[in-house]
Amino acid sequence: MTRTLVIVGHGMTGHRLAARVRELDTGDHWHIVVLAEEPDPAYDRVAxxxxxxxxxxxxxxxxxxxFLQDDRTDLHLGCPVAAVDRTARKVMTAYQGAISYDALVLATGSRPFVPPVPGHELANCFVYRTFGDLDALRAAARPGAPGVVVGGGLLGLEAANALRLLGMRPHVIETAPHVMPAQLDAGAARVLHRGAEDLGLRLHCDTAVGSLDGDSSGRVRAVTLKDGAVLDAALVVFAAGIRPRDELAPGSGLQRAERGGFLVDAYCRTADPRVWAVGECAAVEGRCYGLVAPGHxxxxxxxxxxxxxPAEPFDGSDTSTALKLLDVHVATFGSTSDTDPTLELVFAExxxxxxxxxxxxDGSRLRGGILAGDTGARTTLSAFVGRRPPADLEQLLLPPRAANA
Structure with a gap:
């Protein structure tokens, strides 16, 4: 008998789940209903x-x-879910009425965090999350004018580079002592900092926004930092982190983690055996993960x-990532946590x-690492995680440069 799987959310993780169920369900036991809040089907948010x-x-x-034409899958675009009735096993949508489920997976993702600083509601203040956000940003961009990005993490640097490509002069504000504090240490961040400055970005670290100041028309005109500096700003982009979209939890009786997110176990199961949560909205054993790879x-x-x-429990210890940001290759592999006793070796130029x-x-096993600049390949080094480090480790990390490099 065919059962109904309802997936709430059609972001990258929700789409991966639907696609994998279709691939693995060779007996056609599931009919999949995907409820997407955005008007567009899933897209590569990383790009x-x-x-x-x-x-x-x-x-x-x-x-x-x-995928879009498969009769085993119904995709409803622009169809937010208003409530979940776990007793009746139904989700209440804004436009499609109630939809019954045999299994429910919450893949609602996250929302941008906008710090509640004075002036955050002024015109020409944006977030950086959807096609619609970027359409609005492009319409407001003025070549040659200054723009301020609040947040120096991965998304903030992406947004700052986008302003640069639109012809603006970007500033980046980061409260931590260096950019990308969640992924990089100070040494790796210095390499990225140099690359950012070479492209014309102005980085302001170890400070925060005090207020946004508007003009007589209600548009932002400047940003005042807590260290007293004042930056002219034709627009502001908030990229200061994300918060899990867990608004359905209270009405449905699902438990939230202390810092937000649907509380699930290592198999992404809520306390209700018919309900799971995956991706940025899932607090796996209390912790949310803001990267695509863990969601997949x-x-x-x-x-x-x-x-x-057979399914493996989710192990959040490996948050490996690799990207080229501001013309600088940065990557992490294996575990980069220094909370447990570790031996740390640094190689730099x-x-x-x-x-x-x-x-x-005791140096007997490689746990992970951080790379920035023209270093060895993450994939090569990842192969040694959990094993004795190779004798030529330094050469793998910092290979000889090409003669014309």
Whole structure:
């Protein structure tokens, strides 16, 4: 008998879950209903800045014709969910009425955090999350004018580079002592800092926004920092982190973690055996993960559970990532946590390239590392995680440069 799987959210994780269930459900036991809040099918949010650089919405789309036309899947766009009735096993939508489910997966993602500083509601203040956000940002951009990005993490630097590509002069405000504090240490951040400055970005670290100041028309005109500096601003982009979209929890009786997010176990299960949560809205054993790769691992685990296949519990210890940001390659691999006793080795060449590795205290096992600049490949180094480090570790981390480099 065919059962109904309802997925609330069609972001990158929700789409990965739906696609994997379709692939693994060879007996056609599930009919999948996907409820998308946005008017567009799932798209590559990681590559969203490419939209400002000329890529089309279609080119960023994750769902092809096969997915959109599959009669085993119903995708409802622009259809937010208002409530969940777990007793009746129904979700109440804004426009499609009530939809019954046999299994429910919450993939509602996250929302941008806007610090409640004075003036945050002024015109020409934006977030950086959706196609609509970027359309509004592009319409407001003025070549040659200054723009301020609040937040020096991964998303903030992406937003600042987008302003640069739009011809603006970007400033970045970061409360931590260096940019990308969640992924990089101070040494790696210095390499990225140099790359940012070479491109014309102005970074203001170890400070915060005190207020946004408006003109007589209600538009932002300047940003006052807590250290007293005043930055002219034709627009402001808030990229100061995200918060899990867990608004459905109170009305449905689902438990939230202390810092937000649907509380789930290592298999992404809530206390209700018919309800799971995956991606940025899921607090796995109390912790939320704001990266795509962990969301995909959660989706894989849940897809296997739903189709009766052996599933691995989600292990959040590996938050490996790799990207080219501001013309600088940065990457992490394995575990980069220094909360447990570790042996740390650093290899660097000025501010052009940097590598740090974490090993067991006796040096017998490689745990992970941080890379910035022209270093060795993350994939090569990842192969040694959990094993004795190779004798040529330094050469793998900082390989000889090409003669014309």
């Amino acid at each position: 969203l800045s490419g939209y400002l650089a000329g890529r089309t919405r279609q080119s960023l789309r994750l769902s092809g014709a096969e 691992r959660m989706a894989e685990s849940v897809a296997r559970q739903l189709t009766g296949l 000025g501010t052009s390239r940097y590598a740090k590795v974490f090993l067991d205290p």
